[in-house]
Amino acid sequence: MKLKLIPALVTFVFGLAMFGIAKLLPFGQFTFFGQQYLMYGLVCLAICIALAALLLFKNAKTTISPVALQNTTTLVTTGIYGYTRNPMYLALLLVLLAWGLYLGNAFNILLAAGFVYYMNAYQIIPEEQMLISKFGKAYRIYLKGVRRWF
Numbered sequence: 001m002k003l004k005l006i007p008a009l010v011t012f013v014f015g016l017a018m019f020g021i022a023k024l025l026p027f028g029q030f031t032f033f034g035q036q037y038l039m040y041g042l043v044c045l046a047i048c049i050a051l052a053a054l055l056l057f058k059n060a061k062t063t064i065s066p067v068a069l070q071n072t073t074t075l076v077t078t079g080i081y082g083y084t085r086n087p088m089y090l091a092l093l094l095v096l097l098a099w100g101l102y103l104g105n106a107f108n109i110l111l112a113a114g115f116v117y118y119m120n121a122y123q124i125i126p127e128e129q130m131l132i133s134k135f136g137k138a139y140r141i142y143l144k145g146v147r148r149w150f
Helices: 007-024 035-060 087-103 108-135 137-145
Strands: none
Touching: 007 087, 007 108, 035 087, 087 108, 108 137
16 A cells, blocks of 8 residues: 555645635634534544544554554454544544634635545545455455444
8 A cells, every 4th residue: 555645644734724724815714602612522522533443453452553554453343443434534534623613714624525535535545455455355344334434
């Protein structure tokens, strides 16, 4: 698998782009009642999802590194992985959405959608192909039973 950029760096780049849009566009700003609570709620949810995923990987004694997938030893399909195949990427998306709420510019939703597209095309699909080759039928069954994001 050829990885272009590590997911944390991709998230950072999209976050910078969101900041740029919020500062440079003279329109699209918004505020609403509960915006700050929603922002904090998304960050808390992201942390919970990421920690749950990381703990499951630790308990399974398998790699969490998206650049060392060849070191994967166990297919984790329980816990949060029973609801989403990519909880760590979902957590990153939730952080970007919270950042977008903090910045208060409606056009940032387009960048969040761009993040999902990028992650699907350049991270998740190559990961899935590698996991199919490594775990075969068990992973194909998992793909059919659990959604990619949520």
